Amino acid sequence: MTLATLDPEIRSAEGEAAAEEALAAARASRRGRWRRALMRDWKAMFGFCFLGILTLAALFAPWIAPHDPNDMMFMMLDGPSWRHPLGVDDLGRDLLSRLIHGARVSLFVGVTTVAAALVLGVGMGIAAGWYGGWIDAITMRYIDLQWAFPNIIIAVYLVAVFGTGLANVIVAVSLAFLDDFARIARGMTLTVKHQQYVDAARVTGASDWRIMTRHILPNITAPIIVQATVSVSYAILAEAVLSFLGLGVSADTPTWGLILSESRSFISRAWWLGVFPGLFIMLTVLSINFLGDALRDVLDVREARDGV
Amino acid sequence: MTAFLVRRILGAVVVMWAVATLVFFMLRILPGDPLSAMLFDSGDPAMADVLRAKYGLDQPLYVQYLKWFGLLLQGDFGASIYGSRAPVSQIVLEAMPRTLSLAFLSFVIAVSIAVPAGLLSALRRGSATDHTVTVVAFLGLSMPDFWLAILLIIVFAANLQWLPAIGYAPMSDGLWAWLSHLILPAIAAGTAFSAVIARMIRSSMLEVMSADYIRTAEAKGLRRTRMVLVHAFPNALIPVITVMGIAFGLLMAGAVVVENVFSIKGLGRVLIEGILNRDYPVVQGAILAISLIFVAANLIVDLLYGVVDPRIRFQ
Numbered sequence: 001m002t003l004a005t006l007d008p009e010i011r012s013a014e015g016e017a018a019a020e021e022a023l024a025a026a027r028a029s030r031r032g033r034w035r036r037a038l039m040r041d042w043k044a045m046f047g048f049c050f051l052g053i054l055t056l057a058a059l060f061a062p063w064i065a066p067h068d069p070n071d072m073m074f075m076m077l078d079g080p081s082w083r084h085p086l087g088v089d090d091l092g093r094d095l096l097s098r099l100i101h102g103a104r105v106s107l108f109v110g111v112t113t114v115a116a117a118l119v120l121g122v123g124m125g126i127a128a129g130w131y132g133g134w135i136d137a138i139t140m141r142y143i144d145l146q147w148a149f150p151n152i153i154i155a156v157y158l159v160a161v162f163g164t165g166l167a168n169v170i171v172a173v174s175l176a177f178l179d180d181f182a183r184i185a186r187g188m189t190l191t192v193k194h195q196q197y198v199d200a201a202r203v204t205g206a207s208d209w210r211i212m213t214r215h216i217l218p219n220i221t222a223p224i225i226v227q228a229t230v231s232v233s234y235a236i237l238a239e240a241v242l243s244f245l246g247l248g249v250s251a252d253t254p255t256w257g258l259i260l261s262e263s264r265s266f267i268s269r270a271w272w273l274g275v276f277p278g279l280f281i282m283l284t285v286l287s288i289n290f291l292g293d294a295l296r297d298v299l300d301v302r303e304a305r306d307g308v
Numbered sequence: 309m310t311a312f313l314v315r316r317i318l319g320a321v322v323v324m325w326a327v328a329t330l331v332f333f334m335l336r337i338l339p340g341d342p343l344s345a346m347l348f349d350s351g352d353p354a355m356a357d358v359l360r361a362k363y364g365l366d367q368p369l370y371v372q373y374l375k376w377f378g379l380l381l382q383g384d385f386g387a388s389i390y391g392s393r394a395p396v397s398q399i400v401l402e403a404m405p406r407t408l409s410l411a412f413l414s415f416v417i418a419v420s421i422a423v424p425a426g427l428l429s430a431l432r433r434g435s436a437t438d439h440t441v442t443v444v445a446f447l448g449l450s451m452p453d454f455w456l457a458i459l460l461i462i463v464f465a466a467n468l469q470w471l472p473a474i475g476y477a478p479m480s481d482g483l484w485a486w487l488s489h490l491i492l493p494a495i496a497a498g499t500a501f502s503a504v505i506a507r508m509i510r511s512s513m514l515e516v517m518s519a520d521y522i523r524t525a526e527a528k529g530l531r532r533t534r535m536v537l538v539h540a541f542p543n544a545l546i547p548v549i550t551v552m553g554i555a556f557g558l559l560m561a562g563a564v565v566v567e568n569v570f571s572i573k574g575l576g577r578v579l580i581e582g583i584l585n586r587d588y589p590v591v592q593g594a595i596l597a598i599s600l601i602f603v604a605a606n607l608i609v610d611l612l613y614g615v616v617d618p619r620i621r622f623q
Contacts, residue, residue: 145326149602150557153564160583160591161334237452241565244454245580260455264569267458268466275462278455286450 044294047287054284058103065097069254080272087272089263095272098254099280105255106284109170110236116174117235118181118228125185126212126220129193139182146179155238159247166249173238177231184227188220195219222299229295233288240281256281312614320607327599328380331592332373385596386589390582396593399578404597406476407574410497410563411601413490418498418559419505426509431536433514441506448503453562457496457569464492474571493570497562504555505548512544519543546617553609560601575601 057064067073067084070093078088086095128139146154151173158172192198193216201215242248243257251258256277263273295301360366367375379386385396429441465473471492477485516522517540525535564576571577575598582590 145323145330148323148557148606149599150554150561152561153557153598153602156564156579156583157331157595160579160595233450240452241454244452245565245568246584247580257454260458264458267462271462274455274458278452278458281455282447282451285452286446289446289450 041290041294041297043290047290047294050283050287051291054103054287055107057100058107061100061104065094065100067094067097069093069098069101070252071097079270086276087270089259089273090266090270095259095276098259099256099277102254102256102259102277103280103284105166105249105253106236106239106281109166109173109239109249110232113170113173113235113239114177114228114231116170117177117231118224120174121178121181122185122217122224124178125182125187126189126216128182129186129189130208130212130216136186139186143179143182143186147183151176151180151234152238152241155242156245156247159242164242164247164250166253169239169242169247169249173235173242176238177235180227180231181224184223185220188223189216192216192219223301226292226296226299226301229288229292233285233292236288237281237285313611316607316610316614320603323603324596324600327603328377328596329373331595332376333369335588335592336369336372380596385593388587388590390585390587390590396589399590400575400593400597403573403575403578403594405478406572407563407567407576407598407601409479409486410490410493410567410572410574411560413487414494414498414501414559414563415556417491417494418502422502422505423509425502426506427513427536427541429506430510430513430517438510441510445503445507448499451499453496453500454565454569456499457493457566460492460496461569476570476572476574489570489572493563493566493572496569497566498559500562501555501559504551504558508548508551508555509544512547513540516540516544542616546613549609549613549616552612553606556605556609557602560598560605564598 072091072093073088075084075088078084080087084094084096086099089095089098124139124143128136149157154176155172158175159168162168162172198211198215201211206215239248239255240257240260243255244261245257246261248257249255260274260277260281263270263277267274357366365372383397385400387393387395388399425441425445429438432438461473464471471488473492475489477489479486522535522540525539530539563574564579567574567576568580575594578590579594579598581587582594
């Protein structure tokens with residue numbers, strides 16, 4: 001069962017009742033497939049659980065965190081203990097609480113930047129693929145240029161131009177991940193552009209906008225979903241790099257990259273400050289990558305950019 | 309072959325021109341000109357006008373662009389507007405060998421780990437070795453390079469005290485001095501690259517090993533080592549080289565970040581310091597120099613690809 005079956009035009013052609021039935025069956029089987037894929041694959045299961053816990057912790061950080069993330073106590077550089085499971089930093093702040101609050105920034109930036117990159121990039125890609133001609137030529141030149149550089153470098157370049165701060169970091173990271181989505185959307189648009197259902201839509205007098213949003217977009221979602229998943233992990237990594245380099249959100253918001261950066265002067269005396277923040281980043285990225293891998297299998301997608 | 313070469317080199321030149329142009333215009337379109345950074349937002353307006361005239365900032369943008377570009381072609385990147393006021397070209401030329409050394413060593417270490425790991429895991433598919441390589445590759449790809457750098461410092465510099473934690477020594481100080489300062493940063497910068505290449509070699513080898521000519525080689529009783537190394541591996545490398553450009557980008561990005569952890573004053577450190585000091589000429593110079601390395605690396609990969617796979621040359 002392909003996503004094409006869900007196309008509204010085909011549905012009405014087949015007759016509403018039959019289509020509803022097929023749709024329900026498709027939904028049920030797809031839901032079953034998700035569950036089976038998750039159960040079969042321990043890596044996907046691990047990723048799902050870790051991200052679930054992390055998201056809840058981030059959402060309810062003020063209630064879940066054992067201490068206030070900026071509260072200083074008279075116990076600098078204390079190692080892990082029952083009161084402070086991950087230890088205390090040089091200013092006497094509880095590391096676990098700071099990491100839980102840091103998760104908010106990481107997840108927020110990861111999701112918003114990818115959402116923005118997805119909307120813009122997919123829009124550009126579909127327009128380029130559908131219209132062709134000079135629109136395609138200009139879009140492709142731009143994408144090729146950006147493609148020559150890794151996303152993290154592009155993000156650093158853009159922060160160099162825009163400056164630091166939450167809004168600027170989000171804009172920079174979004175733009176840095178734009179080309180991945182534009183490239184995939186354009187490629188997929190070119191392959192579905194000459195399908196019969198697109199011709200049929202055109203014959204019935206559908207506008208370009210309607211064809212692009214109702215006929216092309218729904219049929220190219222699978223590789224885009226996979227790319228989006230993979231991208232979230234690299235966007236989180238990019239935000240951490242920026243914070244680590246001092247180009248991040250701000251000096252007084254605890255973020256994973258910043259906490260790690262601040263710990264550098266103390267790592268010979270306080271290993272936990274160097275180990276745990278990075279562990280949080282790695283487990284998050286790993287979990288998302290595991291989920292992305294499972295998605296790739298379930299959705300049967302080959303193309304998605306790894307690692308850059 | 310000549311036509312192929314010329315086309316690729318021209319393409320690289322165009323990319324460099326586009327990067328330079330984008331950098332120029334983006335830094336100038338945005339509100340707040342470099343002068344406000346130079347005067348720390350407190351200079352008097354008359355002084356600002358004098359400086360503006362001195363640096364040609366009162367002229368139309370396209371005149372500035374053409375002048376700037378003319379100077380750029382002569383290797384004049386302007387001078388730092390912060391601290392030393394040293395010429396940017398000098399700063400970049402000092403930083404360049406450090407970054408290139410780091411990238412080179414990183415590449416060597418990464419490839420010498422990735423090739424055997426990828427081969428072993430393909431040849432013993434499904435074995436414990438294969439699973440281990442897969443998991444380690446996944447970890448390597450998910451591990452932030454700056455964190456790995458910190459872990460390496462904790463273990464090998466702070467606790468075991470085998471290697472220095474920070475700084476750089478040029479080759480003229482002796483090979484070991486150079487190497488000992490670069491080993492940890494090189495490992496940190498190259499891990500993600502190594503993971504990508506190992507996975508690529510694995511999947512590419514698996515594909516090649518099921519090809520007809522390998523079956524023939526097996527059928528005529530060829531020794532397994534010869535079959536793998538002479539018949540399979542070179543062919544498996546073709547798709548690996550195509551991703552080499554993208555993967556090398558990972559390594560360079562790693563180098564740029566890791567330099568900052570180990571206080572190596574390479575291009576990455578110069579770039580970040582320039583950004584933090586709002587030293588625009590230095591930022592421009594560093595961006596152009598880093599971009600040049602990328603474009604050159606991509607060009608080399610393209611040409612290599614043409615050498616390895618003749619079909620590309622004659623398209």
